Amino acid sequence: MTASLPGEREDEHSLAQGASPAAIHAALLPADREVFLAAYGAALDRARSMLHLAPVHELLEEWRRRAILQSDPAAFRRSVRRAAEFFSGEPVPDDEPFEVTRARAGM
Template sequence: MTAQHHEPGSARAVRQIRASLQADRSPRNIRACLPAADREGFDTDYREALRRAGDELDLAPLHACVEAWRRTAILKADADDYAQLVQTAERVQQRADRGEPTGGLPWDDAFAERLRARLSTGG
């Protein structure tokens, strides 16, 4: 199953995209599920990861690149939700820059928790 990226506000398309990214983790599907504005960045990163994998004879850079972009596609499947996430992150960063306590989890833990929750609900 593959999905083309959606227009903002389409809840059904969001579910389809996220389900597609769970079922098909291929670079082709990940790229198709990304917003158009991110596809050039994906292409650049993917080609660089392919080059590094070839130079180093190690697929780890390629796997890391593909997984990072898959997570990006999952998060950006709902443009409004992603915008809220970015705004929240900016507010937390501003507090941290001022030396104020930010509370909460480290970014990697929060991201992993949010991603698990989304994937478990199929959304």
């Protein structure tokens, strides 16, 4: 049994449901998993130097939102396509690689 600080329970944390690193990693598209792991490592390093978990929590929340968007790959592809068309003001060619479309959308 581990001791808790006053007002703190072991099962309490400030993360939203689905915001564990493992849950986020599993929900991301394969192309984003390594990017997430690198960003997570950097956030852990910042948290260690600051002695505060804020950088980790902020990163996890940002990537949790991305994982939610990517949880339906077909819907995510449609959203990326619409965003690319909106930002570029031009239709996306049917044969354009997804990563190119995604870069144009800034996603």
